[in-house]
Amino acid sequence: MLNSGTICWNHVLGRAFIYLMLGAFALYYLIPLFVMVVTSLKPLDEIRSGNLLALPMQPTFEAWGIAWNSACTGVQCNGLQGYFYNSMIMVIPAMLISTLLGAMNGYVLTKWKFPGSNVVFSMLLVGCFIPFQVILLPMAKVLGMIGLAGSLPGLVMVHVIYGLAFTTLFFRNYYITIPDELINAARIDGASFWTTFFKIILPLSTPIIVVSTIWQFTQIWNDFLFGVIYSSGEQQPITVALNNLVNTSTGVKRYNVDMAGAIIAALPTLFVYVVAGKYFVRGLTAGSVKG
Numbered sequence: 001m002l003n004s005g006t007i008c009w010n011h012v013l014g015r016a017f018i019y020l021m022l023g024a025f026a027l028y029y030l031i032p033l034f035v036m037v038v039t040s041l042k043p044l045d046e047i048r049s050g051n052l053l054a055l056p057m058q059p060t061f062e063a064w065g066i067a068w069n070s071a072c073t074g075v076q077c078n079g080l081q082g083y084f085y086n087s088m089i090m091v092i093p094a095m096l097i098s099t100l101l102g103a104m105n106g107y108v109l110t111k112w113k114f115p116g117s118n119v120v121f122s123m124l125l126v127g128c129f130i131p132f133q134v135i136l137l138p139m140a141k142v143l144g145m146i147g148l149a150g151s152l153p154g155l156v157m158v159h160v161i162y163g164l165a166f167t168t169l170f171f172r173n174y175y176i177t178i179p180d181e182l183i184n185a186a187r188i189d190g191a192s193f194w195t196t197f198f199k200i201i202l203p204l205s206t207p208i209i210v211v212s213t214i215w216q217f218t219q220i221w222n223d224f225l226f227g228v229i230y231s232s233g234e235q236q237p238i239t240v241a242l243n244n245l246v247n248t249s250t251g252v253k254r255y256n257v258d259m260a261g262a263i264i265a266a267l268p269t270l271f272v273y274v275v276a277g278k279y280f281v282r283g284l285t286a287g288s289v290k291g
Contacts, residue, residue: 040064040260047255063256067264071257073244080261082234083241087221087268090152090237094159095216101160102167102212107201109168110175111183112193121172127165132225135162143230150232158230159220166219167212174208175201211283214276218269238265 035052040063042056050057069079108114109121139158140149148154178201186196202209227237236244242265246258273280 036259036263040256040263042256044254044256063260067257067261071245071261072248073241074248080238080241080264083236083238086152086235087237090155091217091220094156094220095213098160098163098167098216099209099212101164103171103205105168106171106175107197109172124165124168128169136229150235152235155226155230158226163216163219166215170208170212178204207283210276210279214272214280217272221269
């Protein structure tokens with residue numbers, strides 16, 4: 001029979017092992033970010049002669065300025081700033097439209113069911129599992145037919161369509177947790193479809209709206225495949241421009257500029273997760289993954 005002292009030591013050793021493993025995994029994932037940051041702050045000579053993990057002896061933000069203003073992405077040497085704005089112009093409307101449409105779909109599929117609504121939801125659900133590569137050719141043909149090929153509005157449309165399955169799933173599963181009696185009471189009081197949606201459903205949807213917007217923002221911002229296929233020239237998002245910057249081989253390879261460019265491209269998603277990460281978890285636990 002184990003005494004209390006043995007149980008206490010087992011508990012301490014177990015906790016120590018858990019913290020050790022967590023620290024090891026955290027270190028494993030943070031080392032690449034650390035290398036990127038310190039490399040971006042080093043002059044090129046120091047990068048060539050120094051240790052990869054060493055702190056910069058003469059920190060400088062010169063590489064950041066070059067990456068933002070004058071780095072070459074292919075034949076253009078205007079830096080990443082224009083492509084950064086392209087990504088913002090693409091992400092914000094695509095995120096808002098897909099979230100709003102997903103909320104409306106979820107509302108209809110749970111509170112205003114119609115014959116065949118489960119079939120429609122199942123068909124939408126299939127969209128979550130369709131690989132990107134399957135829709136490349138048909139989507140390119142559609143964009144060409146409607147005159148949006150190679151443009152940012154076309155890219156917004158692609159992300160709205162592809163993200164709609166996910167946002168519908170999020171909102172549909174969240175709205176299942178809202179009592180039907182609430183909607184029935186609104187109907188008895190004379191509330192219309194849109195009045196119920198905007199004045200009752202949406203105010204109750206804050207957690208899942210946060211989940212949907214964070215999910216869509218990160219998915220769209222980090223996308224490379226759609227960006228490289230459906231955009232061209234100065235209409236490309238920053239992920240495509242970053243790839244062109246890294247692969248441009250004119251003159252000396254500037255690793256500090258490449259690292260600074262990579263961090264600039266990742267900053268918005270890092271900011272979103274640091275600021276709103278806890279709300280994302282709360283939204284998931286509030287019902288978005290139930291049902």
